[in-house]
Amino acid sequence: MSWAIEHVIGAFREAFDGEPDGVWTAPGRVNLIGEHTDYNEGFVLPFAIDLAARVAVRVRSDGAIRLFSTAGSEGVAKLSASEVRREDARGWSVYPAGVVWALRERGIRVPxxxxxxxxxxxxxxxxSSSHAIECAVASALNELTGAGLDAPELVLTTQRAENAFVGAPTGIMDQSASLRGEAGHAVFLDCRDQSVELVPFDAPGAGLVTLVIDTRVAHSHADGGYASRRAACELGAEVLGVKALRDVALGDLDEARALLDDTTFRRVRHVVTEDQRVLDTVQALRTAGPAAIAPYLDASHASMRDDFEISCDELDTAVEASRAAGAIGARMTGGGFGGSAIALVPAEDEAGVRDAVSAAFSERGYRAPRLFTVSPADGARRLA
Structure with missing residues (x-):
């Protein structure tokens, strides 16, 4: 038994004086490319990472829900399985509570x-720390209740929890990566029909590492910046007469410019060009390998910085410093307004890139970033 499994079981024994019925895990994700395309029914290319949430769970017969986190100091959160309300959930407990609520909405009796x-x-x-929690909890309850939901159904269940319970208007990318990822592969997801293809992404085999630069600038999907970008995309689709921006081609952008105000047009242009960059990246991975995707990473960051306006000074610094020090491509990843950047770095240059990024942050008076490498990992599953 791994240390991670032993640790969560030990914490369960200490918190609840007994043994769990099982341990389930779900990974976080890095989005290689395809940002803010998911809720526009477009394409994304994330991968599950080798950092994960683990939950030890034991069914109770009295309908009470008790939640404890090894990372928190708030003690045990208590809820009722029969009446899960948003106002009763505090802090991280909103994520498991939302999963329970969404499962019950589907008619599944959650004990x-x-x-x-x-x-x-x-x-x-x-x-995607929040989705890792939700997917781990959903996987556990799916098995413990005998609900028998498949991965696409679990994706929609956790999205429902995020949208209607947590209050974050996210798409399906994060859950899909966490639930459907596979070691050594990126998850090429069509967000219109939920179809998935696993695309080989072996950076080490190409002499590269995927370096994550966590700016430690916190962000939240529940705030107004994310929602306003989504609203702009919906407005653009409405004015252009399409179901979603997925249906706008590159060749339609000149016409779109004439119909939309400047800000809405730039939001639309980002999504349309980003969809194409995802397709180009998938093709490059299949035919030429990881090094060939570098230009698409750079172009994606520029589009998010200039057209979608979701970058920040710390993210731009991470991208520019890593590129100057030897990264072959870099971009911010995630919803924006903080969070992390990723850089594709020759293995022999990794130490130099780390040093250069840290120095750039220090020179600008920013908080020291957290730097670490990630690799594509397996998706949600039972561990014990």
């Missing part, structure tokens, strides 16, 4: 349970 969470996905870093 009471004790749960301990242990996670090493950094909070607020744009690596």
């Amino acid at each position: 009471g349970f004790d749960l301990v969470l242990d996670s090493d996905v950094p909070l607020g870093a744009g690596l």
